[in-house]
Amino acid sequence: GESVGLHLPTLSVQEGDNSIINCAYSNSASDYFIWYKQESGKGPQFIIDIRSNMDKRQGQRVTVLLNKTVKHLSLQIAATQPGDSAVYFCAETRRGGADGLTFGKGTHLIIQP
């Protein structure tokens, strides 16, 4: 079956550096993508989303890039802070989200002091 996956299960970065978390998806019909952050003991928290008619979207310290040609999604976090330590999930959906989201397995971002 088609699924959303991540290239690396764990990413370790120095505090203050930029972080890039990658995600590959296989369903070319996916039209909406979301990045979530999950801290220990909490539910996933919405970070940023992007529609398939866009290739870049920026938020506060975060940027999502979408490359539909190679079915690749990335989350860039600028000037990484200790509070950014968490597991990050990408999720995709079709038909604007009518049937819920399909999640990748997650990347654990570790911030080194």
Next chain:
Amino acid sequence: DADVTQTPRNRITKTGKRIMLECSQTKGHDRMYWYRQDPGLGLRLIYYSFDVKDINKGEISDGYSVSRQAQAKFSLSLESAIPNQTALYFCATSAGQVNSPLHFGNGTRLTVT
């Protein structure tokens, strides 16, 4: 997200017992979802509901049932719990508009012994 409340936060039960997990929301959203999270498998959709009279099966509905008692309440039941249903369970809501992100509660950790 305090707008989506799950009870209980933790539950230990024995094989064969019936158990209900509750979810309530104050976001006024029409759509509600139940997901299950297992280590290394990400989040998988169990059931979802678009309104009070609407119930839809997700990817892994076997062994589960749901009830949408009101717009704000969506409960998940395990009729006869088994150990491989030990997992973290999340309720989520969505505004129902095209390309609306899901908003998650903080989860219920269920252990079946």
